[in-house]
Amino acid sequence: MSETTISAHEALATRRSVRRFLDRPVLQESVLRILRGAAQSPSGHNIQPWKVYVVSGVTKQKVTDSILDAVANDPEEMHQPEFEYYPSEWFEPYLGRRREVGSGLYQCLGIARDDHEARTRQMNENFRFFGAPLGMFITFDRRLATGTFMDIGMFLQSIFIGARAEGLDTCGQAIFTWYHRVIRQHLPIGDNELLACGLSLGFADHDAPENGLIASKLSAESFTTFLD
Secondary structure, eight states, X not given: OOSSOOOHHHHHHXXXXXXXXXXXXXXXXXXXXXXXXXXXXXXXXXXXXXXXXXXXXXXXXXXXXXXXXXXXXXXXXXXXXXXXXXXXXXXXXXXXXXXXXXXXXXXXXXXXXXXHHHHHHHHHGGGGGGGOSEEEEEEEETTSOTTHHHHXXXXXXXXXXXXXXXXXXXXXXXXXXXXXXXXXXXXXXXXXXXXXXXXXXXXXXXXXXGGGOOOOOOOHHHHOOOOO
């Protein structure tokens, strides 16, 4: 476990999407502590619908290579997510927030708005797990209902916060869902399993410019109504 213990509040406050990791191994003991904690996450009727696939080494590299090959050579229509994560048409205030974080990332990296080649290279870093030593894929039984996505969200947040308690960082990556067919070639994901999310896990590279991005968050007062 991390030598420096942090509070739950500090873990929440310091959780962020890290997009460059150090080439430093993560102990399996740490991963198991994170997942044991996440196993306590709430779920409707305690159905605990999640399954987790942790990839490293050869398997992780095969996933990376196969997805990058698909990105480079397959028609886009061959790869579609199993569910709609984003709206078909963006609107405010969500459009502005989306643009703000995207623009901030590219500014940190010094990538111009019209430099499509550099933007594509950065996007492809997702499939290299941003250099993290470990990746995770979270699935659940597709025969369950929409509410299961709430269960998975709470489970993922528990992983993110548990990682901070271990001195680790994460990046949740819905982009992996576009390539669920490719990922299935390397992982024993059943036909009834829906790939909900992928994520990268490791030690943040604090010298990387892309990790200088601190996404702005709304104040609690802005979205909360107290009623007596």
